[in-house]
Amino acid sequence: MNKYSPKNYNPHLQNLMQNANISSYRELSQKAGISELQLMRLQRGLASQMRVDILLKISQALGITLTELLTNFAPELIKKSPETSTSAVEKEYNNLQKELEQQKKLLMQEFQHSSLQILESWLQQWP
Template identity: 35%
Template sequence: MSQTPDYTERLQQKMGAVGLSSFRSLARQAGVSLWPVRQLRQGKVLELRSRSLLAIAETLQISLNELIEQFSPPSPEREAIARSEERNAPEVKAIAALQEEYARLQAQMDAQRSTLEREFQRASLEVLESWLLQWPTAARAARENPQIPAGRLLPLVSPVETLVREWGIEAIAAVGAEIPYDPQQHQLMDGTAEPGDRVRVRYVGYKQGETLLYRAKVSPIAP
């Protein structure tokens, strides 16, 4: 013979949380009789009308689902779910640990990436230091005095050329050079040309190792 469950203590804890000291005060506050309260204490929550359940749940300041769950006797289905959750707990913890480790490594990689970017920028600025400091003044002087020979400005560009060389970037021919036309590395600015025809470089192209960055712009040379 099954024993009637007793949820009196649990109900008193819920009542105490909202300042209710007696079952009568609970019934009065919820606007119900003492019978629904008695049914609740015996775990017969599913036998109550929805209106009474909602009134009691609102008075206890909990959801209807929580009221039903807290004052219902354990069913075989609920026990099976609980046992399943208990069996799977180690796997769940392992997955959570992996997710935490992944998040930690991701944050570490982001921090390292930021550090490398800052170091790269600092190294580049060290090479460009003289250009950064002198070029704005030289450019203003050239604008204010167009008679300044352009040759006096060329040395200021050498830090940029040095940085480009350190990155392994090479120019595709020099401006004004006459070379055989290669459509893979050259871009015609006007006219037509067949591979191997002589063309003149008007704008330098660049490549980095085997990677083509910019094709050189060329014009065909009239025969």
């Protein structure tokens, strides 16, 4: 198989889905919170070109580690990078999730503060 013909990782994915008691690609996409298009990319051997957060969501939905997912769908990445780098990616993802949550809280506080200021000035001018 040359490097331009698509690979078929469908049997790998179906096996992992069966182990996770997931019966369809639609169910997997809903459980992982991703589009079915992302699953098609995974089936065609494009895992190395996918975003890490998408791969992590798929691995969590399948009940496996990111390393296991990459071993099945992007073995070329595993050969080049030790498990510790995958672990580092997972840590970075978790750190980014925490940072996003903090930003969300800060934005909510700012929104509440500005809303109260607007309401307060409006109430003071209301007869």
